[in-house]
Every structure is written in structure tokens, then in C-alpha cells.
Amino acid sequence: MEKGEGQGLKKINKYACACSIVASMISIIFGYDTGVMSGAMIFVKKEFHISDVKTEVLAGILNLCALIGSLSAGRTSDYVGRRYTIVIASILFFLGSVVMGYGPNYTILLLGRCIAGVGVGFALMIAPVYSAEVSSPSTRGFLSSLPEIGISTGILLGYLSNYVFAGLPLRIGWRIMLGLAAIPSVFLAIGILRMPESPRWLIMKGRLREGKEIMHKVSNSPEEAEFRLREVKRNLGMDENCDDDVVKVSDSVKKQDEGVWKELLLKPTKSLQRILLAGIGIHFFEHATGIEAVILYSHRIFAKAGVHDHKHQILATCGVGLTKFSFIVLSTILIDRVGRRKLVLTSVSGMILALTGLGTFLFLAEQSGGKLIWTLVLSIITTYSYVAFFNVGLAPVTWVYTAEIFPLRYRGLGVGIGVAVNRLMNATVSMTFLSMMSAMTIAGVFFMFAGISVIALIFFYFFLPETKGKSLEEMEALFTKSKDSKNVRKEVEIGNH
Numbered sequence: 001m002e003k004g005e006g007q008g009l010k011k012i013n014k015y016a017c018a019c020s021i022v023a024s025m026i027s028i029i030f031g032y033d034t035g036v037m038s039g040a041m042i043f044v045k046k047e048f049h050i051s052d053v054k055t056e057v058l059a060g061i062l063n064l065c066a067l068i069g070s071l072s073a074g075r076t077s078d079y080v081g082r083r084y085t086i087v088i089a090s091i092l093f094f095l096g097s098v099v100m101g102y103g104p105n106y107t108i109l110l111l112g113r114c115i116a117g118v119g120v121g122f123a124l125m126i127a128p129v130y131s132a133e134v135s136s137p138s139t140r141g142f143l144s145s146l147p148e149i150g151i152s153t154g155i156l157l158g159y160l161s162n163y164v165f166a167g168l169p170l171r172i173g174w175r176i177m178l179g180l181a182a183i184p185s186v187f188l189a190i191g192i193l194r195m196p197e198s199p200r201w202l203i204m205k206g207r208l209r210e211g212k213e214i215m216h217k218v219s220n221s222p223e224e225a226e227f228r229l230r231e232v233k234r235n236l237g238m239d240e241n242c243d244d245d246v247v248k249v250s251d252s253v254k255k256q257d258e259g260v261w262k263e264l265l266l267k268p269t270k271s272l273q274r275i276l277l278a279g280i281g282i283h284f285f286e287h288a289t290g291i292e293a294v295i296l297y298s299h300r301i302f303a304k305a306g307v308h309d310h311k312h313q314i315l316a317t318c319g320v321g322l323t324k325f326s327f328i329v330l331s332t333i334l335i336d337r338v339g340r341r342k343l344v345l346t347s348v349s350g351m352i353l354a355l356t357g358l359g360t361f362l363f364l365a366e367q368s369g370g371k372l373i374w375t376l377v378l379s380i381i382t383t384y385s386y387v388a389f390f391n392v393g394l395a396p397v398t399w400v401y402t403a404e405i406f407p408l409r410y411r412g413l414g415v416g417i418g419v420a421v422n423r424l425m426n427a428t429v430s431m432t433f434l435s436m437m438s439a440m441t442i443a444g445v446f447f448m449f450a451g452i453s454v455i456a457l458i459f460f461y462f463f464l465p466e467t468k469g470k471s472l473e474e475m476e477a478l479f480t481k482s483k484d485s486k487n488v489r490k491e492v493e494i495g496n497h
Contacts, residue, residue: 069121
């Protein structure tokens with residue numbers, strides 16, 4: 001570990017932890033919007049008499065619209081700051097929830113999902129970035145995975161909301177389920193204004209005094225704070241020893257900032273190419289391996305397995321939420337101890353086995369007409385196993401990894417692109433699952449997800465280096481190979497001493 005980071009890194013800075021927890025509240029709201037739709041769709045379908053295709057659109061439109069939010073959020077956060085970007089996401093969630101709770105017809109309901117979807121794009125991009133930028137290398141995995149705990153908490157609360165309000169009259173129950181998210185959105189928008197701005201963003205804007213004050217608050221010692229400050233300045237091309245309160249951002253830095261799109265997408269360096277490939281790849285495979293099918297359509301899966309009562313389907317779905325939450329919490333303990341690479345490789349290996357088992361037992365359940373108790377039990381067990389393996393590794397590592405690998409100048413845009421790919425794949429799965437189920441049977445769909453998981457395992461093995469314990473400013477060196485890698489590492493070592 002770097003000298004400059006000194007002692008005490010193993011303990012979690014309480015102020016940085018508080019900042020990350022508040023930022024992660026936005027993820028709870030997003031998780032709730034995702035989870036609650038799983039059960040609400042049953043009742044929306046009953047009231048509006050919509051087809052499976054319209055049901056798919058209702059489920060997936062949130063993530064399709066999140067593309068707009070995620071691509072806008074990167075540049076927005078670079079201009080207005082990480083903190084105000086969370087406020088924007090909260091306002092969008094509030095508006096979307098109010099419109100969905102009103103929902104007099106299918107079209108208005110879709111509009112509400114679209115508004116909330118843009119908020120999802122903002123939330124998914126900004127929460128892990130903010131957490132990564134206030135945390136130390138040794139605790140960054142834990143703090144950056146808090147948004148994923150937030151999502152899991154929200155999904156579980158959404159499932160519980162389905163169960164609690166399922167007994168209300170049809171026209172009231174699902175509207176309360178969907179409208180409830182408006183309440184925490186208001187409190188979050190107010191609460192986040194009491195949190196500090198990201199110190200890295202402040203320094204990037206030339207506000208050194210403010211950045212320094214906050215960096216000292218989120219660090220465990222003055223030595224660690226000064227080391228992190230020097231690294232950020234060096235990464236931005238500033239004088240490491242500059243101690244002015246405010247500095248004018250040089251024209252060269254402004255031009256670099258304006259040319260971020262071109263540098264990252266059209267003329268990237270070799271290391272940036274590898275970073276971009278890793279960032280896009282891990283987001284692609286997170287949802288191409290089928291998790292959204294289980295999160296949104298678990299009641300359909302359990303129905304195929306032999307659970308025919310709606311109340312029992314929702315109750316079994318609560319088990320999915322509880323499993324997801326439990327293993328996400330476990331992952332926060334493991335991610336900084338085991339490392340990102342080992343955790344994700346173990347996770348995907350387990351997913352392959354669980355998906356293969358789930359496909360097999362659902363096939364047998366369908367063949368028996370859902371009459372075999374043992375296929376029902378094993379279908380539920382393999383569903384929970386898949387969710388457990390996914391959430392102990394791939395789910396948190398995806399967000400931690402992409403929030404930490406991009407250099408500061410490209411971080412907002414890079415994470416935004418990753419989130420856009422993530423939402424595109426999420427929307428693709430959620431908007432095609434029922435159609436694929438009709439075309440190739442539900443067992444065939446899960447066998448397909450198992451095959452994609454094998455490809456994901458190969459990709460992760462070759463393209464994801466370990467980032468545990470590395471500072472954010474060292475990431476470019478990590479993705480640089482051969483002589484360039486050695487030269488960059490030497491520079492980092494010199495800077496550390």
C-alpha cells in the first residue's frame with residue numbers, strides 16, 4: 001500500500017460513510033420502482049386488460065428511458081456537480097411516482113414510468129461515482145457497493161408493498177404501490193443538500209480550498225488527505241504543491257474537458273480502450289445474463305413451476321428480494337477482502353450452475369403440468385441460488401468497478417456510457433422475456449442465459465484486472481501493458497514517495 005496513505009486505512013471514515021449512505025438513498029427509490037412493478041403488473045393487467053406485449057413494454061420502458069438519463073447524467077454531473085445531480089434524480093423520481101400513482105389509463109402510466117426512468121439513469125450513474133470519489137482505496141469497494149445495497153433494499157420493499165397492498169380494491173392497491181416512492185424522493189432532495197460536494201469534482205473545477213477541506217473530512221489522517229489531494233492534482237495536470245484557495249482552470253484543461261467525448265470514443269489511448277471495453281463489457285453482461293427476468297417476472301416463473309395462487313406467487317417473490325438483499329450485504333464484507341476479480345469469477349461460475357439447474361427443473365415442471373412437488377421446490381431453490389450468486393459478486397462489482405476504473409476527466413462520461421449499456425440490456429431482457437418464453441419455452445430462455453453466462457465468464461477472466469487497494473489515480477496504469485505499464489507505475493511510485 002502507498003506510503004502516503006499511511007495508517008488507519010482499514011477503518012471506515014464515518015463522514016465518508018455517512019455521505020455514501022445518503023447518496024445511496026436514491027438507489028433505494030430506484031430499487032423500489034423496479035421491485036414494486038413485479039407485483040403491480042398483475043393488477044394493472046387485470047384493470048386495463050393489456051396483452052403480454054404491453055406488459056413487457058410497461059416493465060421495460062423504465063430502463064429504456066434510463067438511457068436518456070444515464071447519457072445526460074455524466075455531463076450534467078461534470079457541470080453542476082455530483083450532489084445537484086442526485087437532487088435532479090430525486091425530482092424526477094417524485095414526478096414519475098406521482099404520475100404513476102394517478103395513472104387513469106395505460107398511456108399515462110407509461111408516461112410516469114418514462115419520467116421515473118430518466119431519474120433511474122441519473123441515479124445509477126451518480127450514486128456509485130459520488131461514493132467512489134469520497135472514499136479511500138481500502139474502503140472504496142464497501143462504500144461504492146452501498147448503492148447496490150440500496151437497490152436491493154428498495155426491491156425487497158417493493159415486493160413487500162405488493163404483498164401488503166394486494167388485498168386492497170383493484171383500482172386502489174396498485175396505485176398506492178406505485179405512488180409511495182414520491183414520499184422518500186422529497187426527503188432525499190432536501191437531505192442531499194446538507195451533504196458535501198465530491199472533493200475530486202471541486203478540485204477539477206479549481207476550487208482547491210473547498211476540495212481540500214472536504215478531503216480532510218473524508219480521510220482518516222492529514223497524511224492520507226494530502227496524498228489523495230496530490231494524486232488528484234497530478235491526474236488533472238495541476239501543480240501538486242499549489243495551495244491557492246481558487247485557481248483558474250487552464251485553457252488546456254478546459255479543452256481537454258470539452259474534448260472528452262472525442263478522446264474517450266474516437267481517439268482513445270490503448271489503456272483507455274481497455275478501460276472502456278471492461279466498463280462496457282461488465283455492464284452488458286450484468287443484464288444479458290438474465291437477472292431482470294427473475295426480478296420482474298418471478299411470479300411467472302413460480303407459476304410455471306406450479307405456484308398458481310397470486311398471493312403465494314408474491315410471497316415467493318418476497319423470497320427473491322430477501323435473498324438479493326442478504327447476499328448483497330455479504331458482498332460488501334467480501335469485496336475489499338477477496339477482491340473484485342475473484343468475487344466476480346466465483347459469482348458467474350455459480351450463476352452458470354444455477355441457471356442450468358433452473359432451466360432443467362422448469363422443463364420437467366412444464367412437462368408434468370406443474371404437478372411434481374420436487375420440481376417446484378427445486379425450481380424455487382435454483383431461482384434463489386441464481387439470485388444469491390448474482391448478488392454476491394456480479395451485481396456489486398459491476399458498479400464498484402466502473403466507478404473506479406475511469407480517470408477523473410472521463411469518469412462522468414465513462415460511467416454514463418456504461419450505465420446506458422446496462423439500461424439497454426435491462427430493457428431488452430424485460431421487454432422480450434415473455435415473448436422469448438412463448439417462442440422457446442421458459443426453460444429454453446434460462447438455458448440461453450446460462451450460455452451467455454459462460455461467455456461472460458471468459459470475458460471477465462481475460463479483460464478484468466484486479467483493482468482492489470488501488471487509488472483512483474492509478475487505474476490507467478493498471479490497464480496499461482508492457483513497457484508503458486512499467487513506466488507509468490514507476491511514475492506513480494515516485495509520486496507516492
